[in-house]
Amino acid sequence: MIQGARPYNDTAAVMPPIYQTTTYQLPSPEAGAAIAAEIAPSQFYTRYGSPNNKQVEALLAALEGSEAALVLGSGMAAVSTALLSNLKAGDHVVAQHTHYTATMSLLSDVLPRFGIEVTQVDQRDIEAFARAMRPNTKIVYTETPTNPTMDLTDLRATAEIAHAGGALAITDNTFASAYNQRPLALGYDLVVHSATKYLNGHSDVTAGVICGPRALIEKAWEHMRINGPVLHPFEAWLLRRGLQTYGLRMARHNANALAVARFLESHPAVSRVYYPGLESHPQHALAKRQMPGGFGGMIAFEMKGGYDAAYRVIGRTKLCILAVSLGGVETLITHPASMVHSQQTDEQRAQAGIAPGLIRLSVGCEDVEDIIADLAQALA
Numbered sequence: 001m002i003q004g005a006r007p008y009n010d011t012a013a014v015m016p017p018i019y020q021t022t023t024y025q026l027p028s029p030e031a032g033a034a035i036a037a038e039i040a041p042s043q044f045y046t047r048y049g050s051p052n053n054k055q056v057e058a059l060l061a062a063l064e065g066s067e068a069a070l071v072l073g074s075g076m077a078a079v080s081t082a083l084l085s086n087l088k089a090g091d092h093v094v095a096q097h098t099h100y101t102a103t104m105s106l107l108s109d110v111l112p113r114f115g116i117e118v119t120q121v122d123q124r125d126i127e128a129f130a131r132a133m134r135p136n137t138k139i140v141y142t143e144t145p146t147n148p149t150m151d152l153t154d155l156r157a158t159a160e161i162a163h164a165g166g167a168l169a170i171t172d173n174t175f176a177s178a179y180n181q182r183p184l185a186l187g188y189d190l191v192v193h194s195a196t197k198y199l200n201g202h203s204d205v206t207a208g209v210i211c212g213p214r215a216l217i218e219k220a221w222e223h224m225r226i227n228g229p230v231l232h233p234f235e236a237w238l239l240r241r242g243l244q245t246y247g248l249r250m251a252r253h254n255a256n257a258l259a260v261a262r263f264l265e266s267h268p269a270v271s272r273v274y275y276p277g278l279e280s281h282p283q284h285a286l287a288k289r290q291m292p293g294g295f296g297g298m299i300a301f302e303m304k305g306g307y308d309a310a311y312r313v314i315g316r317t318k319l320c321i322l323a324v325s326l327g328g329v330e331t332l333i334t335h336p337a338s339m340v341h342s343q344q345t346d347e348q349r350a351q352a353g354i355a356p357g358l359i360r361l362s363v364g365c366e367d368v369e370d371i372i373a374d375l376a377q378a379l380a
Helices: 029-036 051-064 075-084 101-113 126-132 155-164 214-227 233-243 246-265 284-290 306-316 336-340 346-351 368-379
Strands: 068-072 092-096 117-121 137-143 168-172 190-194 208-212 270-274 298-303 332-334 358-362
Touching: 051 068, 051 208, 051 233, 068 075, 068 214, 075 101, 075 168, 075 190, 075 208, 075 214, 092 101, 101 117, 117 126, 126 155, 137 155, 155 168, 208 214, 246 270, 246 298, 246 368, 298 306, 306 332, 306 358, 306 368, 336 358
Parallel strands: 092 117, 092 137, 137 168, 168 190
Antiparallel strands: 068 208, 190 208, 270 298, 298 358, 332 358
């Protein structure tokens, strides 16, 4: 879909140049005034946008099948901008229990400080979303698969519930990625990503993106212009570079993760594997319906020996790197309870299903036999 796309590159360079500048010379006072009044001009002031941002936004909009896209300085900048550009004091949000750790803090701590109420429900219970709706509900916010327990949220059903109540439906598509799941086609209004992860794919860029209709993206841009979570030109250029191998990488992530999940499910030291591509996953049928491209590269698995057993495993791996984050070409392993969700209380972690013995694995693009061999020696 994005092969050969050359938007916003008026040079002869196959790889577009990096516009490493903060400001642009204006052709005349009259033209300068007109440009300053535009939404997201590409050559005015870099907080407003840049040619590099425009290039990658065009590609990301094509991937998600959206009318427009906005890149920002991080995934959390995308999440907070998508929410706050559509909320005000007195509004209500319906969200699920399990989210990325910083999103959980945004929903439970930050939004209430601005006079915005949040009701969180079990994402597996569609009726719970419907029961939580109020006359002042403005957003239904979801994330699927969840981080790290790989629970699924029915996107089509939750979009219908949101729209029936006059609310927007917004989802975080980072774990699945647009390669595997297309929320806008299932009725969602806005999709956010931590582009740091699969979209870039090389663990060298921190970025976020919001995709959706132009009117909502323009509202998000205005919020970004004021609050300033800008994605700088070099990072936008790197993100575009990463997207050139996106399809190749995602196919390999999907295949490797399924093989690793099957290995882990058969291992006697592992009590449970969380991966929607496994037939044993309680929502496997839903995964097949709404993730037609594949089931992604993220796995969680629980050790029979709890916390101590999990720590032994993550301390023994050699190929699998002990590090947070995900979605790069290298395999990363981490302990969610102590390293990812350490900012949450024990009660919040328990409610989100994050057990002390849970390990999260971001399966990379290495030879899958090497990944399995490393895990086998660590589990022995």
